[in-house]
Amino acid sequence: MVKSVEQHIADILGVVRPVAPIELDLQRVHGAVLAEDVHSTVSLPRFDNSAMDGYAVRSADVAAAREDAPVRLPVAADIAAGDSAVHTVLSGHCARIMTGAPMPSGADAVVPVEWTDGGQAEVAIHRPAAAGNAVRPEGGDVLKGDLVLREGARIGAAEIGVLAAIGRRSAPVRPKPRVVVLATGEELVEPGEPIGPGQIWESNGYMLTAAAVDAGCAGYRHAFVGDEPGAVMAALEDVLVQADIVITTGGVSMGAYDVVKEELSRLDTMRFEKVAMEPGKPQGYGTVGEDATPVITLPGNPVSAFVSFQILVRPALQRMRGLPPEPLPAVRARLTESVASPPGRRSYRRVVLDQVQGGAVATPVARQASHQLGALAEINALAVVPEELTELPAGAETEVVLLPRP
Numbered sequence: 001m002v003k004s005v006e007q008h009i010a011d012i013l014g015v016v017r018p019v020a021p022i023e024l025d026l027q028r029v030h031g032a033v034l035a036e037d038v039h040s041t042v043s044l045p046r047f048d049n050s051a052m053d054g055y056a057v058r059s060a061d062v063a064a065a066r067e068d069a070p071v072r073l074p075v076a077a078d079i080a081a082g083d084s085a086v087h088t089v090l091s092g093h094c095a096r097i098m099t100g101a102p103m104p105s106g107a108d109a110v111v112p113v114e115w116t117d118g119g120q121a122e123v124a125i126h127r128p129a130a131a132g133n134a135v136r137p138e139g140g141d142v143l144k145g146d147l148v149l150r151e152g153a154r155i156g157a158a159e160i161g162v163l164a165a166i167g168r169r170s171a172p173v174r175p176k177p178r179v180v181v182l183a184t185g186e187e188l189v190e191p192g193e194p195i196g197p198g199q200i201w202e203s204n205g206y207m208l209t210a211a212a213v214d215a216g217c218a219g220y221r222h223a224f225v226g227d228e229p230g231a232v233m234a235a236l237e238d239v240l241v242q243a244d245i246v247i248t249t250g251g252v253s254m255g256a257y258d259v260v261k262e263e264l265s266r267l268d269t270m271r272f273e274k275v276a277m278e279p280g281k282p283q284g285y286g287t288v289g290e291d292a293t294p295v296i297t298l299p300g301n302p303v304s305a306f307v308s309f310q311i312l313v314r315p316a317l318q319r320m321r322g323l324p325p326e327p328l329p330a331v332r333a334r335l336t337e338s339v340a341s342p343p344g345r346r347s348y349r350r351v352v353l354d355q356v357q358g359g360a361v362a363t364p365v366a367r368q369a370s371h372q373l374g375a376l377a378e379i380n381a382l383a384v385v386p387e388e389l390t391e392l393p394a395g396a397e398t399e400v401v402l403l404p405r406p
C-alpha cells in the first residue's frame with residue numbers, strides 16, 4: 001500500500017509531542033519557545049529620567065529664555081545615571097543631569113546642553129523648554145502587569161532584550177528539542193579518513209544534524225553504525241536517554257542488509273511503508289523505548305534523506321518546539337524547463353528559484369537522481385510535480401517549496 005505524503009506527515013506528527021517546558025537561564029533561552037505568557041512585574045522606565053544630557057529645570061523658570069536674552073540659573077546639583085540620592089530642584093535653580101539619570105523632584109523639564117553655555121556653577125539657558133521636554137516618564141514604555149511576550153514566541157535577540165530589561169533572570173520555555181541523527185551502512189567511512197574500494201564518506205549524518213539545527217533544534221550526530229545484527233538497536237538504546245527524537249538514515253528499502261527496517265520492524269511500535277513521493281519513497285516511523293521516543297527512519301540516498309527531512313520531518317520538529325507544525329513556505333513559479341515524475345508519486349525537483357520581471361521562475365538543475373548530491377548546494381527550492389502528472393512542461397506554473405537557510 002502506497003501512502004500519501006499528507007498521511008505520512010500526519011502519522012509522524014502523531015508520534016511527537018511538544019517537549020516539556022522548563023525554566024531556563026537567560027543565557028540559554030536563545031532559540032527556545034516561550035511556554036507561558038510573560039507579564040512585566042515592573043514599569044519601564046522604572047522612574048522618570050532624562051532623555052538627554054542637559055539641565056533639569058522647572059519649565060516656568062525658563063519660559064522667558066531667548067537666544068539673545070538667556071535665563072541664568074545656579075546649578076544646585078549634578079546628577080549622573082545611577083545616582084541614587086534624592087535631589088530636589090527649588091524654584092530659580094537647576095541641576096545638571098545626564099541621559100538616563102533620575103529626574104530630581106520639583107523639575108519638570110530638561111534643557112539639552114546644546115541650548116545652554118554648558119556652565120557648571122551657573123548656566124545660561126538660551127531657549128525655553130516646555131513641561132515634559134526630554135523627560136522619559138515612569139511607565140512610558142511598559143506598565144507593571146503588561147503582557148510583554150506571548151506563549152509560543154520564538155526567543156531571539158529582541159525577546160532576550162525584553163526579558164532582561166524587565167529584570168527576568170530566566171524564562172519558562174520549551175527548550176530546543178534534542179535531535180539525534182544516526183546514519184547506518186557498512187560502506188560508510190568518516191570524512192577525512194582514508195577510503196577503500198566500495199566505501200563512501202558519511203554525509204547524511206552531518207547534513208541532517210545541520211538541517212535539525214536549521215529547524216531550530218539541538219542536533220547531535222551519533223557515530224554511524226554498520227550492518228552487523230543488533231548494531232542499530234544497540235545504538236538506539238544508547239541514545240534514547242539523551243534524545244527527544246532520533247532520525248536514522250539508510251537500511252529501509254528492499255536490500256538483503258537493510259538492517260534498520262529488519263531490526264525495527266520487529267517492534268510493533270514501528271511502521272515501514274512506501275510513501276507516494278520521489279525522492280523519499282521508503283520510510284519508517286514510530287516510537288522506541290519506555291518513554292516512547294519518536295524514531296523516524298529516512299532512506300539512505302542523500303537527496304532522499306534531505307528532501308524527506310524537509311518535507312516530512314520538519315513539521316514534526318516544529319510541533320516538538322511548541323510551534324504550529326507548518327510546512328516550509330511555498331510560492332507559485334514558472335518552470336524554465338520540463339521536469340518528469342513517476343506515475344502516482346509526488347516529485348520534488350531541485351530548482352533554483354529567481355524573481356524576474358513578470359514573476360518567479362524555477363530552473364531545474366540537470367542532475368535530479370537521489371544519489372546526486374552535487375547539485376544540492378546550488379539550489380534554493382523544490383518544485384512540486386503533483387501525483388497525477390508524469391511531466392510538467394517548460395512554462396508550466398507549479399508550487400515551489402522554499403528551502404530554509406541558516
Ligand SMILES: Nc1nc2c(c(=O)[nH]1)N[C@H]1C(S)=C(S)[C@@H](COP(=O)(O)OP(=O)(O)OC[C@H]3O[C@@H](n4cnc5c(N)ncnc54)[C@H](O)[C@@H]3O)O[C@H]1N2
Pocket residue numbers: 183184185187188200201202203204205249250251252253254255258279280281282298299300301302304370371
Ligand atoms: N529493489 C529495490 N531497491 C531499492 C528501492 C526499491 O524500492 N526496491 N528503493 C530505492 C530507493 S527509492 C531508495 S531512496 C533507496 C533507499 O535505500 P536505503 O534506505 O535502504 O538506504 P541504503 O541502501 O542504506 O543506501 C542507499 C544509498 O545511499 C547511500 N548512503 C546511505 N547512507 C549514507 C550516508 N550516511 N551518507 C552518504 N550516503 C549514504 C548508500 O551508499 C547507497 O548508495 O533504495 C533504493 N533501492
Ligand code: MOO
Pocket residue numbers: 277278279280281282299301304305370
Ligand atoms: O525514493 Mo528514493 O528516495 O527515490 O531515491
